[in-house]
Amino acid sequence: MKEREKIKEDELKLKELEMRERLEMEKLKIEMVKEERNSKVQSKSDYFDAAKNIRLVPRFCEKTVDKYFPQFEKIARNLNWPKPYWTTMLQSVFEGKAAEIYSALPSEKKFRL
Template structure:
């Protein structure tokens, strides 16, 4: 049989109120238009409902004796503090993880920067090497050209090592007996 909050409020009974289950207390609290979370403990919801019913004079002052003792409230406060402490510890761990990730990223960036610099230096060296190779090739070509010129000059000289008077007759002075 389903719990009817309206029916209960018409004929409230302290004993039946004390025996209500959490689900029934939630229905009663919703009927009374409370702002609460369903995840709250049964004792807290029960205390809220008792306060509201006593203020509205639906239940008498004797209902206040059903409220949970302060020891439970102290335990609840302690649990809340422990929960907050755990949350802060988790936050600190997350912050540490974030810091570690930041450090890793900085290291990666530095490594990438060094790699880029090394690549740039390597490319510069490769360009200088190519330039030197081209200069060397140019020098080799010059030497080849000079050697070819010298060879052609030596061939010409080898033919002209002997003096051919017939070819160069005009260079021979005229013979005069008087001068001899």
């Protein structure tokens, strides 16, 4: 009789271990699915926030135009700014004659990078 009880007890322990293992596997699967969803959401939401980056655009100075554009380009490349946004970023800091000239250009003539 005691031997049967021992066997039953061992079987129950084994079943309990199997259930715990299954539960652990299910938890891991759920975590993997969550991580996968998060990575998909991040890739979909990877957009360029111009408002957030505008403060990184160097101040424009008409006296140093020859140095300004290479400096801007270096910053834009280092920060991986998408090229279609470069003109938006640039025009936001134009002052004086540069701002006048840019605003006077017809939309189709405004430079594209």
